[in-house]
Amino acid sequence: MSEALRTFFSPQILGPEIFYGSSVGLFLIGLYMILVKKNLVKIVIGLSFIESGVNLFLISLGYVWGKTAPILNKPELMKEPVKYAVDPVPQALVLTAIVIGVAVTAMALSIVIVIHDKYGTLDISKIKELKW
């Protein structure tokens, strides 16, 4: 099973474009949701989509072919970490970005709750002050 997966994700079949492609794809899906959807909760979900697209892009920037996670718990990893481990910097940055993303989503949802209390609906086309 893992062998089949490895050949499937090998550069010969999917190519490295899959990681960059899916990050751009996630970004575009999120943008589409924000621009077209009328339900406020779906707009917040679109924001999260954009965020995951950016995170995926940053993570795949740090990937190096054939290397493992930067946790140096084996003797050969400790001896020559650069030879075996991927770049840890993007992962550390994305950790920060995920936490900030959770904070942003929570704030957005609280504003959605207040809007629902005030107007009684989540449909932005029915909220007159927000029409475009």
Next chain:
Amino acid sequence: MIRKLFVLFLLVIVGFFLASVVVSVPFGAEKTIVGRYYLNNTIGETGGVNAVTSIVVLYRGFDTLGEVTVLFLAATGLAAILANTREKRKKHKEKPSLIMRVGTDYLFPAAIVFGSYIFLHGHLTPGGGFPGGVVIASGFLMLFLAQWHYKADELWLKVIESLAGMTYVLIGLIGLWKLGTFLGNFLGKGTPNMLLSAGIIPLIYIVIGIKVGSEMTGLLQNLRETTENE
């Protein structure tokens, strides 16, 4: 319809420019010097085997303090925004089933233990204070969903969270006093790969785990609808 077409047209343009930028970045190649530096020196300088944790807590510890502050501000802002709507959001809900109530009773301690495991082993395995705290908060979320009488004491949440935040700053100040740098690693590095190693990384991650756990629990409690007949 016209708006949808317009949006699709916009997406094509945005996608084209994004893709043309993204394609120019080589995939799977080594790029940064700083990443190599961290990998080579993480065990020697910090004693932690998890390079990501060493970067987050020691090399960029001050940044993580800011990150914790952002999360704290978001939780506080959410409480402030929702403060007046609490009464209006009372809703009559159906009583959860017996299986859910009994099941969460048994799963809740397991979630707490698992979350503590994640933040205690942050310097050894993937994970750390933030995921561990979120796992603990998910245990409380189960209780909120399945047992509608359950309510976490907000005063205690605030006290625990504030104490944890103050401990973080205090650890940083001890480093400043002993080594001359804020959040300096004033404890011994220990043997790599052991639980008691990597100096202040486990301490800080315990503090972050407790802080994030209580913060997210308060946040979920604020988002939750209060039940009418309590």
